[in-house]
Amino acid sequence: MKIKFILNGKKTVVDVPGGMRLIDLLREKLNLTGTREGCGKGECGACTVLLDGKPVNSCLILAAQVDGRDILTIEGLQKGDSLDPVQRAYIDTAAVQCGFCTSGFILATKSLLNENPDPLDEEIKRGIAGNLCRCTGYAKIFDAVKTAAEYIKEEN
Amino acid sequence: MADEKDKLKVVGTRVIRTDAFDKVTGRTRYSADVNAVGQLFGSVLHSEYPHAEILEIDTSEVERLEGVRAVVTREDIPGAKYFGGVIPNQTVFAVDKVRYYGDGISAVAADTPELAEAAKLLIKVKYKPLPVLSDAREGLRADAPKVFPEGNLCKHHKVRKGNVEKGFAEADLIIEREYSTQRIEHSYLEPEAVVAELSEDGGIKIIGSIQNLFSARRAVASVLNLPLNKVRLIQAPLGGSFGGKDEAVTVLFCRAALLAIKCGRPIKLVNSREDSFRESYKRHPYFMRYKAGVKSDGTFTAMEIDITADAGAYASMSPFVTWRSVVQATGPYRVPNVKTDVRAVYTNNNYTGAMRGFGSPQVNFAVESFIDEIAEELGINPLELRLKNAFVDGDITATGQKLNHKVSLGEALKTIAERSDFVSKWETSRKSSSRDVRKGIGISCSYRGVSLGAEGTDAASVLVSIQSDGSVIVETGLVDMGQGAATAISIIVAEGLGIDIEKIHFLNADTSRVPDSGPTVASRTTIMAGNAAKNACEILNERIKRVVSGEKDLGFEEKVAICFREGISLYAVGHYKSPKTTWDEENGYGDAYFTFVYGANISEVEVDMRTGKAKVDKFYAIHDVGRVVSLSGAEGQVYGGVAMGMGYALLEDFHQTDGIPDFKNFDEYLLTTAADIPKMEVEFLQNPDKAGPYGAKSLGEPSTEIVAPAIANAVYNATGKRIRNLPLTLERVLIGRELVRPSKRGSEIARGEK
Numbered sequence A: 001m002k003i004k005f006i007l008n009g010k011k012t013v014v015d016v017p018g019g020m021r022l023i024d025l026l027r028e029k030l031n032l033t034g035t036r037e038g039c040g041k042g043e044c045g046a047c048t049v050l051l052d053g054k055p056v057n058s059c060l061i062l063a064a065q066v067d068g069r070d071i072l073t074i075e076g077l078q079k080g081d082s083l084d085p086v087q088r089a090y091i092d093t094a095a096v097q098c099g100f101c102t103s104g105f106i107l108a109t110k111s112l113l114n115e116n117p118d119p120l121d122e123e124i125k126r127g128i129a130g131n132l133c134r135c136t137g138y139a140k141i142f143d144a145v146k147t148a149a150e151y152i153k154e155e156n
Numbered sequence B: 001m002a003d004e005k006d007k008l009k010v011v012g013t014r015v016i017r018t019d020a021f022d023k024v025t026g027r028t029r030y031s032a033d034v035n036a037v038g039q040l041f042g043s044v045l046h047s048e049y050p051h052a053e054i055l056e057i058d059t060s061e062v063e064r065l066e067g068v069r070a071v072v073t074r075e076d077i078p079g080a081k082y083f084g085g086v087i088p089n090q091t092v093f094a095v096d097k098v099r100y101y102g103d104g105i106s107a108v109a110a111d112t113p114e115l116a117e118a119a120k121l122l123i124k125v126k127y128k129p130l131p132v133l134s135d136a137r138e139g140l141r142a143d144a145p146k147v148f149p150e151g152n153l154c155k156h157h158k159v160r161k162g163n164v165e166k167g168f169a170e171a172d173l174i175i176e177r178e179y180s181t182q183r184i185e186h187s188y189l190e191p192e193a194v195v196a197e198l199s200e201d202g203g204i205k206i207i208g209s210i211q212n213l214f215s216a217r218r219a220v221a222s223v224l225n226l227p228l229n230k231v232r233l234i235q236a237p238l239g240g241s242f243g244g245k246d247e248a249v250t251v252l253f254c255r256a257a258l259l260a261i262k263c264g265r266p267i268k269l270v271n272s273r274e275d276s277f278r279e280s281y282k283r284h285p286y287f288m289r290y291k292a293g294v295k296s297d298g299t300f301t302a303m304e305i306d307i308t309a310d311a312g313a314y315a316s317m318s319p320f321v322t323w324r325s326v327v328q329a330t331g332p333y334r335v336p337n338v339k340t341d342v343r344a345v346y347t348n349n350n351y352t353g354a355m356r357g358f359g360s361p362q363v364n365f366a367v368e369s370f371i372d373e374i375a376e377e378l379g380i381n382p383l384e385l386r387l388k389n390a391f392v393d394g395d396i397t398a399t400g401q402k403l404n405h406k407v408s409l410g411e412a413l414k415t416i417a418e419r420s421d422f423v424s425k426w427e428t429s430r431k432s433s434s435r436d437v438r439k440g441i442g443i444s445c446s447y448r449g450v451s452l453g454a455e456g457t458d459a460a461s462v463l464v465s466i467q468s469d470g471s472v473i474v475e476t477g478l479v480d481m482g483q484g485a486a487t488a489i490s491i492i493v494a495e496g497l498g499i500d501i502e503k504i505h506f507l508n509a510d511t512s513r514v515p516d517s518g519p520t521v522a523s524r525t526t527i528m529a530g531n532a533a534k535n536a537c538e539i540l541n542e543r544i545k546r547v548v549s550g551e552k553d554l555g556f557e558e559k560v561a562i563c564f565r566e567g568i569s570l571y572a573v574g575h576y577k578s579p580k581t582t583w584d585e586e587n588g589y590g591d592a593y594f595t596f597v598y599g600a601n602i603s604e605v606e607v608d609m610r611t612g613k614a615k616v617d618k619f620y621a622i623h624d625v626g627r628v629v630s631l632s633g634a635e636g637q638v639y640g641g642v643a644m645g646m647g648y649a650l651l652e653d654f655h656q657t658d659g660i661p662d663f664k665n666f667d668e669y670l671l672t673t674a675a676d677i678p679k680m681e682v683e684f685l686q687n688p689d690k691a692g693p694y695g696a697k698s699l700g701e702p703s704t705e706i707v708a709p710a711i712a713n714a715v716y717n718a719t720g721k722r723i724r725n726l727p728l729t730l731e732r733v734l735i736g737r738e739l740v741r742p743s744k745r746g747s748e749i750a751r752g753e754k
């Protein structure tokens, strides 16, 4: 079936088989491999993308479901040469280790800060608790979220 | 060396990870992101039984299917049918029988992953089920089912020092306890993936998420019957490993290669999380008996330790893992008389192998709980008992080795105890009788041998190649598994050449281009590759100096340009071989490691006495790393190690019932999440070691190896209940039954998902 949606700001039309998952559409068909698959079961958050600004696990959604909607993946965050403030914050706070969880965390952070530009520690914890990271112990990810909040404020 | 620190420009600072940009933009290409033109997709058929004879494998039906391009089994292996770095007894495809539930029987290559998945189920296998050995403690009985015809003993290590009988006779108190630890899953977030392709020279090229390239290459070459120079393995960026991407990925390399050879097309083989859980090796469960003799003033007179480790179905790294355990089992304490036995025993459980800590988290849980129990019996504060017996400079270890470096254990213990106000909190919590919520505090410490020690040859090489524009390429056979090795080595090269780290480009390892540097294990990368990198820089500096001496105020680029004009090669191979270690296996002693690191942890917990739920409130960690190379990297290692250790202490248990895993994915096997993370305070002691580059030693494993006992000791301090088995299922102790885990993750509940 044919679906039309906005992908990373661009109108996109693709033909997809009925049962195809969103993650496979992104990774296999559109070569957007920055979305990672860690469990395929909605548990790890490595496959997080933003659907109309809200984080979803792309391994649990069918491609057909995004028809007419707006999808943002990690590849769509950068504006030309300049990184999104959330991406910068993850680099500057050393919140990246193996990086397999990073795309998902950055998008979860993006959405968290869109809704709540000044989150308290507990709100940060809850906001990213759907994403697993085995490397960092999350401490520097908390720093990244706070730093990102500051960067965003500075930009506005 | 104190002055040296002030002179260091890059080492010890906060640098941006060399791979951070690619990772935050999603540009990093992990193995599953790699595609080869014309590739087919592989899928592996696993055993239906944990232990069975294979009577017949019938693949005829699958072979006829449209879109299926190749089916391989034991019949298609041209070379060795078994592989393994220490004892080669692991199969690529089951030969005469299956030994665990994750054994592969066959693999299929098809046009799509879905077809490959579906097709393999049409393979008909006839089994004759055999009795299952699921408990390592029963494995050495005469009537136990035999995993291998030679018997179930994989390895027996011992340590002998002095005379324990005499030691026990001198003791005022003899105390005996039993401890056990569970099997856990590495849970690297990236499941294993490989892409194999035939190369023009009749060889094979495989890209994959592999941790130890050179042992994998030996295995692939012997299975395919090819010389090493025709097997080219390339490491893709690793999405975590923690010791786990060794044999578990080697076996995929072999299978993908066999499929590629059979159908002449590239093969992509990507494990699902379910495949990964089912097939991959785990951390060893240990059953440990400790007996100690002590004087009433707290002086140890003897320790006798007997340990059985569940090796699972194959040898993997068990002989080495258990060797580290035997060396370190008595903890960092002066004990004049020691008798330790560790036996690794085969079972029909998932095989067990290297995992961050490598035989230390188990014995550290036991010995550090034991020390607290002894302190309790003697009525001495656990900090005091530790300080009384803790190693100091020049002490002799259980294996008879003299510690010839700065032993900072006492410094670590005192510093961390002071910072956390340990003694007074410990005293107060003991007295709490609240029936609601109680607080507790616990301490633990360790010493750890750096690198491989007497396990094997310990050497590494690093290539440093300065380009004509002054930029630099660095390559080595030791890999970055996500822990930041690329950054650490780049820092050492930047320091060595006196240039900015931005000038350095670190390449992932490729077996056909870099010398064999041994395995990326044992927290050896910083010290081994670091020394080799420093050596390469020294060689290059020497060459540059010879050409440009006299012309003082030149910048690096100008000097490089002169060298190129003069035809001087600025490509150097740095090499480092570790100082000598010795081991007498027969009599159980030796200079096991060329140096050691020291650390201590303190945990504060809160226990809900009504539900038995324990929560870590605050965590303190202190580690002597010799010299911090990358400050942010070092902190990240410790935070991550603590989180992993918390999972080990409180959550994780990869339980198997009659050999069949109870868990398939992260919905059932729970890891520490952001919501569980306490406040963490991390501190580094820096006593530069003469063996390390700029004095640096290691950190990756120490950071996780003493977390669990600190938590167990804190729980005891809060509740008065001593739990000797991991994970600490407190509810069982406090309320007489296990709590049911929520079926939804905290996050989903938080997001309001039903």
Ligand code: FES
Pocket (backbone or CB within 6 Å): A036, A037, A038, A039, A040, A041, A042, A043, A044, A045, A046, A047, A048, A057, A058, A059, A060
């Ligand atoms: S891959 Fe989608 S949540 Fe894990």
Ligand code: FES
Pocket (backbone or CB within 6 Å): A096, A097, A098, A099, A100, A101, A102, A132, A133, A134, A135, A136, B189, B239, B240, B482
């Ligand atoms: S950085 Fe490795 S899983 Fe998060």
